[in-house]
Amino acid sequence: MSVATAFDLTLDAVTQHYRGASTAAVDGVTLEIGAGELVALLGPSGCGKTTLLRIIAGFVQQTSGRVIVGGRPVDELPPHRREIGVVFQNYALFPHMSALDNVAYGLDARGVDKSSQQRKAREMLELVQMSHLAARLPREMSGGQQQRIALARALAVGPRILLLDEPFGALDKSLRLDMQIEVKRLQRLAGITCIMVTHDQEEALSMADRVAVINKGRLEQFAPPNDIYDLPQTLFVNQFVGTANQLTARLLATGADCRVALAGGPAWPVRAIGAPGALNAGDSVTVCVRPEHLRLVDRSTTTEGLPGTIELSLPLGPQIVHEVRLTDGSGLKVFESRSHGAGLHAPGHEVFLQLAEGAALNAYPSPQPEPSP
Numbered sequence: 001m002s003v004a005t006a007f008d009l010t011l012d013a014v015t016q017h018y019r020g021a022s023t024a025a026v027d028g029v030t031l032e033i034g035a036g037e038l039v040a041l042l043g044p045s046g047c048g049k050t051t052l053l054r055i056i057a058g059f060v061q062q063t064s065g066r067v068i069v070g071g072r073p074v075d076e077l078p079p080h081r082r083e084i085g086v087v088f089q090n091y092a093l094f095p096h097m098s099a100l101d102n103v104a105y106g107l108d109a110r111g112v113d114k115s116s117q118q119r120k121a122r123e124m125l126e127l128v129q130m131s132h133l134a135a136r137l138p139r140e141m142s143g144g145q146q147q148r149i150a151l152a153r154a155l156a157v158g159p160r161i162l163l164l165d166e167p168f169g170a171l172d173k174s175l176r177l178d179m180q181i182e183v184k185r186l187q188r189l190a191g192i193t194c195i196m197v198t199h200d201q202e203e204a205l206s207m208a209d210r211v212a213v214i215n216k217g218r219l220e221q222f223a224p225p226n227d228i229y230d231l232p233q234t235l236f237v238n239q240f241v242g243t244a245n246q247l248t249a250r251l252l253a254t255g256a257d258c259r260v261a262l263a264g265g266p267a268w269p270v271r272a273i274g275a276p277g278a279l280n281a282g283d284s285v286t287v288c289v290r291p292e293h294l295r296l297v298d299r300s301t302t303t304e305g306l307p308g309t310i311e312l313s314l315p316l317g318p319q320i321v322h323e324v325r326l327t328d329g330s331g332l333k334v335f336e337s338r339s340h341g342a343g344l345h346a347p348g349h350e351v352f353l354q355l356a357e358g359a360a361l362n363a364y365p366s367p368q369p370e371p372s373p
Contacts, residue, residue: 025217026051026062033210038187038194040208042201044240048217049197053163056195058082069160080109085154089166091146093138099149100125100134106157124152128186144175151183155190162187164196168203180207201241205229213237233273235286235364244288245332251283251363260287260363264327265306268355270363278365285363291335293359296322296351298344305352308332313347320345324353 026048033039041049054060056067058079066073074082093102104121112120125131128148138146147167154162167183168176184207187194198204204211205225213220213228213236221233232238239246249260252267259267270287272279279285297305311331312323315338322334322345332353336345345351355361 026055027217028065029212029214029217029219031212031219031222033193033195035193036191037209038184038196038207040204040211041195041197041214042204042211042241043199043214045199047214049199049214050165051217052214053086053165053195053197056161057084057086057163083158083160084163085157085159085161086163087147087150087154087165087167089169091138091150093146093149093153095138098135098137099130099141102138102149103152103156106153110157120156121152124156125149127155127189128152128182143171144179147171147179148182151186155186155192160193162192162194164194166197166199168198168200176203183207205241213240215240230360231271232288232362235288235367238288238362238364243291243333245291245294247287247289247330247332248366249285249287249363251279251281251285253281254279258363260285260361262287262306265353266304268361270361272363279363284366286366287361287363289332289355289359289361291321291333293356293361294332294334294353295356296324296334296336296345297354299350299352302352302354305354307350307352310345310347310349310351313345324351 029048029052031039041052043049051060055062058074058077062075067075069082069084094105097105100118100121103124104117107117107120122131122134125134128151130145130148130152133141133145133149138149141149164183168179171179180203196204196208205228208225210222210224211228212222215236221228221237223231223233228237228241232241238244247262249262249268251272252259252261254272258270258272260270261267268287270285272285296310299307306326308324308326310322311325314321314323318338320336320338322336324332324334326332334353
């Protein structure tokens with residue numbers, strides 16, 4: 001049912017419009033997506049995620065580049081001939097139609113005979129476990145039920161690719177997780193290639209086979225979730241995905257013994273990120289460290305680490321988040337498990353920050369200041 005796809009797109013937001021509103025610019029984004037993959041387009045609002053989705057669907061025409069599905073360019077084809085299903089954020093169900101008729105609509109538009117429409121629509125309702133709601137109108141269904149109907153309608157026409165535009169944005173948090181699991185189940189069951197737009201990092205990292213992080217219309221990184229989180233290739237990805245503390249440091253050495261010297265603190269091992277030769281010993285760098293990669297040690301027990309004072313402690317479920325103020329006035333977040341030291345560290349305590357065992361930090365060229373206007 002699914003086929004490998006590839007995208008090579010450039011969009012000029014000044015000349016392209018969608019339903020009267022200017023689109024976000026997309027600049028030279030190239031994606032190659034394999035058959036049966038679920039890919040998440042992740043980025044801040046206005047970065048171009050939905051623009052890419054609309055280009056793929058055929059709702060927006062790119063100024064250059066190609067959309068290739070299964071080795072065949074589809075740029076000249078209208079949306080209904082691209083064999084692409086779309087589930088919109090608001091589900092876009094017809095309010096006057098029953099669930100069954102909504103699912104059958106795309107088949108009817110393609111000239112499928114009535115009996116085949118009904119049979120296929122009922123199969124799709126059964127697939128999404130909504131057969132018992134076949135006669136209901138959208139207003140008589142919950143948000144999660146409407147989403148399942150929208151999925152059934154998109155799958156009924158046998159698309160080669162399924163596009164999901166912020167599919168869980170309108171759902172409560174408790175229902176969102178259930179629907180994420182359900183969509184993943186259906187995507188695997190159908191073996192369909194799926195591209196999902198989201199601004200929710202947890203959603204992208206938990207559901208997708210690969211994540212494309214987009215910033216200001218450009219592709220920052222396209223990789224499996226673990227690489228996006230643990231091996232971010234740019235400072236933006238490290239900042240945007242998850243939580244990261246930033247420290248200014250001086251690069252002591254590169255290569256296998258890559259280390260940085262922190263102001264007023266120890267020398268820590270890091271991974272230097274950037275093009276070959278972009279960083280050299282002596283350079284000023286920005287170091288990113290995840291809160292879970294730091295641990296607190298009372299100053300009475302050691303003299304090693306980065307000195308600081310706990311200013312605030314916030315319990316969040318199974319962990320405590322500490323805000324630690326360093327001697328230079330900057331603050332760092334540190335995650336501490338309730339099962340390890342809960343209650344030992346509290347606001348006012350003077351501590352040393354040390355790296356947790358196995359922690360690896362990332363160093364990037366320090367951002368250049370913006371030129372004065």
